[in-house]
Amino acid sequence: MSAFSSTRSPPNIPEVKIPEDMTVNIALSLRHEINRGFFTLRETGHGRDLKKFLIVIGGLWLLSVLGSYCNFLTLSYIVFVVLYTVPVLYEKYDDKVDAFGEKAMIELKKYYAIFEEKVLSKIPKNKKH
Template identity: 45%
Template sequence: MAENSEQSTNVDLTGKSANGLVDKASEQPALAVSEAAVERASPCPYRLFRRERSVHQIMGGGKAADVILWRRHNISIGILFAATAAWLLFERSGYALLSLVANVLLLLIVILFFWANSAALLKRPPPPLPELELSEEIVNSAAASMRVRINYSLAVAHDIALGKDFKLFAKVVVCLWLLSVVGSWFNFLTLIYISVVAFITIPALYDKYEDHVDRFAEIAEEEIVKLSKKFDEHIGSRIAMFLSKEKKMQ
């Protein structure tokens, strides 16, 4: 009898332990499912310009993106140093960019001319110049893509000129006014230098401080939406009524 009771207790203990393991194993997928459901239910974080890809992917994801985002520090520093040196050279010395390009091309053509003629006289190989040629497919594809973009720009300009989209008209006016103001402050060479420096620094800074910038951008966008709604209610509606009256009178 004692042996039977011990066997029954052992069976009970092993059964309880097995049931406990089964219960724990069944709880783990339930927890995983609940966590996945919470993650799906939680809203996605705000991203600047409503983008869904990373900055590196937007930049192309290649070597150029690595250079712009300072993942290849030597090349990025070299580009920044070269741009600064070129700007100082042309801005301080007063040497014109067009004159420099013309002189460099002239020197290159003269060197290649004498190299080719001397190689023919001395029976040596000519200068290794590749034969460059554009295929018809490349030209047709480039022309087709340019045609689509130009037609889209012309259609947008047509809508702006006829006043069909007042918000777009206001954005274009503000952008052109800002360009005229900035152009009065700097010359063309300085604008190019500022553009190069901004292009190689701003994306890298944004990629480093992405979360902080997106948080402030979300707050700024909410304020801009509120202001635009107030503007539409008070001024935009009046302008639309005035334009509709003029069209009726015509």
């Protein structure tokens, strides 16, 4: 007796169709988000928003320091573990973390104000872009 007996009917596999209007809406939304990302990259590269520019420089520097200590696979594993453990720890200790975060933000704002007063205020503003 064969595996495909003539007495069995073929399985009922539903037809799957993606509507054109939904596909167009997804493509338009994706295009808008990509263009917004390119605009942000361009503005950051020009250095017009100094705070964002310094954050990007700091982030890239931190990434290069981490990259000098471990390879990409190890770094990916560390990121994976952190992404799955930090939310659980935050839910458990959210009151303490929020209080610490508020104190840290106050201190960072103080240091940024000092940095802005002593360094950024001395940089001449270029009116011409």
